[in-house]
Amino acid sequence: MKTLEKDELKEILIKNWMTHDAMWFYHCLQECGIDKTNKLNKAAVRAMGIIEIKRIQKALGVDKVGTFEDFKSLNDAIWGIVKGEFMKFSYGYPAKNVFRGDFDKCFAYEGIKQLGAVGQYQWGIFERIYGWLDGLGMKYSVSPQVNGCMMHTEGRCFIEITFTFDK
Amino acid sequence: MKKGKLTAQQKEKLLRNIWLLHDGRWFLKSVEEFGFDTATKLNLAVVKSIARTEIKQLLAEADFGEVRNMKDLQALMETAALLYFPEEHKYAFRVVDSNTFVGHVLECYVHKMVSKAGMAAIHRCAAKLRFDSWCQAMGLDGEVINEKDTGSCNGTCDIIFKIKW
Numbered sequence: 001m002k003t004l005e006k007d008e009l010k011e012i013l014i015k016n017w018m019t020h021d022a023m024w025f026y027h028c029l030q031e032c033g034i035d036k037t038n039k040l041n042k043a044a045v046r047a048m049g050i051i052e053i054k055r056i057q058k059a060l061g062v063d064k065v066g067t068f069e070d071f072k073s074l075n076d077a078i079w080g081i082v083k084g085e086f087m088k089f090s091y092g093y094p095a096k097n098v099f100r101g102d103f104d105k106c107f108a109y110e111g112i113k114q115l116g117a118v119g120q121y122q123w124g125i126f127e128r129i130y131g132w133l134d135g136l137g138m139k140y141s142v143s144p145q146v147n148g149c150m151m152h153t154e155g156r157c158f159i160e161i162t163f164t165f166d167k
Numbered sequence: 168m169k170k171g172k173l174t175a176q177q178k179e180k181l182l183r184n185i186w187l188l189h190d191g192r193w194f195l196k197s198v199e200e201f202g203f204d205t206a207t208k209l210n211l212a213v214v215k216s217i218a219r220t221e222i223k224q225l226l227a228e229a230d231f232g233e234v235r236n237m238k239d240l241q242a243l244m245e246t247a248a249l250l251y252f253p254e255e256h257k258y259a260f261r262v263v264d265s266n267t268f269v270g271h272v273l274e275c276y277v278h279k280m281v282s283k284a285g286m287a288a289i290h291r292c293a294a295k296l297r298f299d300s301w302c303q304a305m306g307l308d309g310e311v312i313n314e315k316d317t318g319s320c321n322g323t324c325d326i327i328f329k330i331k332w
Contacts, residue, residue, distance in 0.1 A: 056181065
């Protein structure tokens, strides 16, 4: 048996976590249909995100996010913890108070497509980010406002979140 | 903002805990939406599926090869437990004989979480299902015995693996 490197361990944990999430989605879909599954998926991930950010803050020793620079530092640290190699997206800060994420490929879209439910699927990943921001007590606006799966309808997916920091 | 840098071990611990948190939110939201019976049915189905995946994933990534005897099983169980069980889960493994492996659960993390939510009396333990799936994924012929359920275990139990080699 080979000894697993720290990056490999992290990747296994994230992959299995996302698969576990997908299993919940799949079994809910079989039992209760797409509408209730969408509702549950979004509620579960948002509730998780609110607590997740508190745990990450505590681990990092970050108490308050008072400036856009604070947010950028925390956001970079979060993705350094929770992003797997298989998650193909990039993000940046195109202007002050603006976060932008661009997805080249989306593992959730690919998974839901396999289940044959992508037409009615409502993306849950952004709910996680909203959970973080809600947990941090931040004010923000989101563009574009999309309810379904943008990758399915437009062949691309992005999000811009604008904050209201003075500094 | 005070900036911290996490070690690989701290990141691992966080990921494991947030993963469990996410699973817990799915369960609680299911209870709210459908009631306890349907949420339990869903949880057991999910455990069965993910258990197969998690052990296959580990076997592949660790290049483990075939599980051919008790020594292999013990090594794999120890690795899997370190990877997948949170620190709060206290356990001890024991090889009884060449066909019997026991996991003594001393403090169960699931029992702890379910008790906190006030659901211990009605919760159904998924440990047997999880380890049955592990054995199937390892290609083992045998059975997993766990005589207790969440309502009767008080956070401790013995999970017995009887394997025919």
